Amino acid sequence: MTVAANGVLPRPSRRRPPVTWGNPLTYGLALAVAAVSIAPVVYVIVGGFRTTPQIVADPAGLPDPWVFDNYARVLTQSDFWGQAFNSAVIALGTTLGVVVLGVCAAFVLARYTFRGREALYTFFTLGLLFPAGAAILPLYLMLRDLNLINSYYAVMLPQIAFALPLTIVILRPFLAAIPRELEDAAAIDGTGRLGFLWLIVLPLSRPALVTVGILAFVASWNAFLLPLLVLGDVSLHTLPLGVQNFSSQYTSDTAGILAFTSLAMLPALLFFTFAEKQIVGGLQGAVKG
Amino acid sequence: MTATNPTLNPAGGASAPPAGVRPARRRTSSRAAERRRKWYEIIGLTTPAVIVYVMFVLVPMGFAVYYSLFRWRGVGPPTEFVGFDNYVLAFEDPIFLDALRNNAIIVVGSLLIQGPVALAVALLLNRRFRGRTLFRLLVFVPYVLAEVTVGIMWKLILTDGGTLDALMRSLGLGGMVQAWLADLDVVIWTLLFVLTWKYVGFAIILLLAGLSNVPHELTEAASIDGASWWQIQRHITLPLLGPTIRIWMFLSMIGSLQVFDVIWVTSVPAVRSLGASATMATYMVDNGFFARLWGYGNAVAVILFVISFVAALLFQRFFLRRDIEGAITTRRVK
Numbered sequence A: 001m002t003v004a005a006n007g008v009l010p011r012p013s014r015r016r017p018p019v020t021w022g023n024p025l026t027y028g029l030a031l032a033v034a035a036v037s038i039a040p041v042v043y044v045i046v047g048g049f050r051t052t053p054q055i056v057a058d059p060a061g062l063p064d065p066w067v068f069d070n071y072a073r074v075l076t077q078s079d080f081w082g083q084a085f086n087s088a089v090i091a092l093g094t095t096l097g098v099v100v101l102g103v104c105a106a107f108v109l110a111r112y113t114f115r116g117r118e119a120l121y122t123f124f125t126l127g128l129l130f131p132a133g134a135a136i137l138p139l140y141l142m143l144r145d146l147n148l149i150n151s152y153y154a155v156m157l158p159q160i161a162f163a164l165p166l167t168i169v170i171l172r173p174f175l176a177a178i179p180r181e182l183e184d185a186a187a188i189d190g191t192g193r194l195g196f197l198w199l200i201v202l203p204l205s206r207p208a209l210v211t212v213g214i215l216a217f218v219a220s221w222n223a224f225l226l227p228l229l230v231l232g233d234v235s236l237h238t239l240p241l242g243v244q245n246f247s248s249q250y251t252s253d254t255a256g257i258l259a260f261t262s263l264a265m266l267p268a269l270l271f272f273t274f275a276e277k278q279i280v281g282g283l284q285g286a287v288k289g
Numbered sequence B: 001m002t003a004t005n006p007t008l009n010p011a012g013g014a015s016a017p018p019a020g021v022r023p024a025r026r027r028t029s030s031r032a033a034e035r036r037r038k039w040y041e042i043i044g045l046t047t048p049a050v051i052v053y054v055m056f057v058l059v060p061m062g063f064a065v066y067y068s069l070f071r072w073r074g075v076g077p078p079t080e081f082v083g084f085d086n087y088v089l090a091f092e093d094p095i096f097l098d099a100l101r102n103n104a105i106i107v108v109g110s111l112l113i114q115g116p117v118a119l120a121v122a123l124l125l126n127r128r129f130r131g132r133t134l135f136r137l138l139v140f141v142p143y144v145l146a147e148v149t150v151g152i153m154w155k156l157i158l159t160d161g162g163t164l165d166a167l168m169r170s171l172g173l174g175g176m177v178q179a180w181l182a183d184l185d186v187v188i189w190t191l192l193f194v195l196t197w198k199y200v201g202f203a204i205i206l207l208l209a210g211l212s213n214v215p216h217e218l219t220e221a222a223s224i225d226g227a228s229w230w231q232i233q234r235h236i237t238l239p240l241l242g243p244t245i246r247i248w249m250f251l252s253m254i255g256s257l258q259v260f261d262v263i264w265v266t267s268v269p270a271v272r273s274l275g276a277s278a279t280m281a282t283y284m285v286d287n288g289f290f291a292r293l294w295g296y297g298n299a300v301a302v303i304l305f306v307i308s309f310v311a312a313l314l315f316q317r318f319f320l321r322r323d324i325e326g327a328i329t330t331r332r333v334k
Helices: A024-047 A052-057 A069-077 A080-111 A117-129 A136-145 A152-176 A180-188 A193-204 A206-222 A225-230 A239-249 A254-288 B031-067 B085-092 B094-126 B132-144 B147-158 B163-170 B187-212 B216-224 B229-257 B261-266 B269-273 B280-290 B294-320
Strands: none
Touching: A024 A254, A024 B094, A024 B132, A024 B147, A024 B187, A052 A254, A069 A080, A069 A254, A080 A117, A080 A152, A080 A193, A080 A206, A080 A239, A080 A254, A080 B031, A117 A152, A117 B031, A117 B294, A136 A152, A136 A225, A136 B031, A136 B280, A136 B294, A152 A206, A152 A225, A152 B031, A180 A193, A193 A206, A193 B031, A206 A254, A225 A239, A225 B280, A239 A254, A239 B147, A254 B132, A254 B147, B031 B294, B085 B094, B085 B294, B094 B132, B094 B187, B094 B229, B094 B280, B132 B187, B147 B163, B147 B187, B147 B261, B187 B229, B187 B261, B216 B229, B229 B294, B261 B280, B269 B280, B280 B294
16 A cells, blocks of 8 residues: 555644545545445445346446336345344344343453452353354254254354353453442442442443444344254244345346345444444454453 | 342432432341352352353353264264264365365465455554545445355356456456356355455454554654654554454454355355365355264364364464453463
8 A cells, every 4th residue: 555654644733633635545545445345235236226137138237227126026025024023033132132141240250359250251251262153063953952943042042152252351341440439339328239230330331231232233133154054944034044045046036136135234234334433442442452 | 130229219320329319228237148148149140141151152062072973963862983083084085175275275365365455444544534434434334244145245246257257358358257156276266355355344443443542642742753654654553553463363363264154155055065165164064964964063063163272272372462361361471
């Protein structure tokens, strides 16, 4: 990358330099990077407005004329809504479970002094080294023996379990940083430690909770391997499974696949646009350790 | 979780400790009761997390080791004990060795390509200019998309006679068109490209987060002293970014070793079954779940696990110790 050394250097005279227009080179490079990132996505969305014959005749062309039939077809005739519902239930359940279990465990690890505390923390962080992918076969067998196959729980419980280590690693320092004085003040007012958790810690740590919640939600919403194995029942399929099935069932309906794929990625894109700050902020916290 | 004192007003929570409420201070009869209560709380609050974590993270890996010692089709309890035969079989299967090689290509390729690219983009997007937020948002898009969506998208673009081919022909590059997903020698590089496109955004997010932790005063002081933009990046920003880069390398490596979704969706099953586009994880699912060779599949799972675990420990031992000290290691080593 070549960037001119002048131009955007912060002015020495001010504490925080004002936001200025960058030089053309900066914009040129930024535009190029952004184009590479979203060109395929735009292609898929626009392609959904063409017909399959149009696409076959000229794979790289623009819609002419624009047709809305593909999107209408996916929204009315496919299992799109059912799958979106399943994805939402599983992702919300996972998020709730991760946040509740994670905050309880992290609270104990952050605010109680007891023998074995560090051992317990290490025990949880060990999970960061356990790849979810490697455990998938025995996990399937265990869920089968527990009669949980083909239920929301079969996806939610393992997802909660595998999200816990990172959640605890992110939450613990955050909860530990809440000033001791607040806890003492609460104690003087007659509030026990649980009251302190409920009345003071939870409201204060909302940014961190939102962060771990979003991370868990996105991971669950996008998950493929676990649902693929444990959700054989088509009526329980999540969106990723639905997209994959649609594309392998209607291989000749390219326009339909493009439309289905666009609609499936829309929620993630919208969600990310609104939660970008939290996701970045959360990762920032994770980087700091 | 319930408040111990019902008279407290939950709305008074956030910034100030609730004032004005003065209930009789609850006195425990003795210190022993107090201690017991503390332990009840500790156990009550951690047990649910411990149970879920042990049951769904640790126990399955234990079972994998057990199952891997049997030849077993997954029906009834495993009975045909074969010792380490499954492991020997795996390392004698050229397809599995191909999968191992492909994983190695993806691990190394991801680090070598994504690292520099992400660093360059992060430095670019860390400059203050109008519209920066929008550019950041656009660059993160591939990372947020579901792996399946990405896989299907690229499959449509890269398929024979698909969009990319048409585009290249119209640009006069028809001679360079390949069977991107079908040529046994090309497919792994195509997949490496797709993976790079998908995951470089994650590296960028992490590096930008790291960059925002670099104190503004430092770069400012340097620029007052006459340092150029390049000198500032080279001598101040990069060294301070070290921990972030190492954490990203760690996460990227572990992710590359168990990569499944994008490979599974993008690559053609026939090509995968020949090993050209298989990874350890796709090989494991193909053999264990779909071919119902459960004992064998579990052996592959254990191999995958051991490789990831050893790689993680080695990496942690040599690179990460300073960065996540206390997170994974127990004691602060100073």
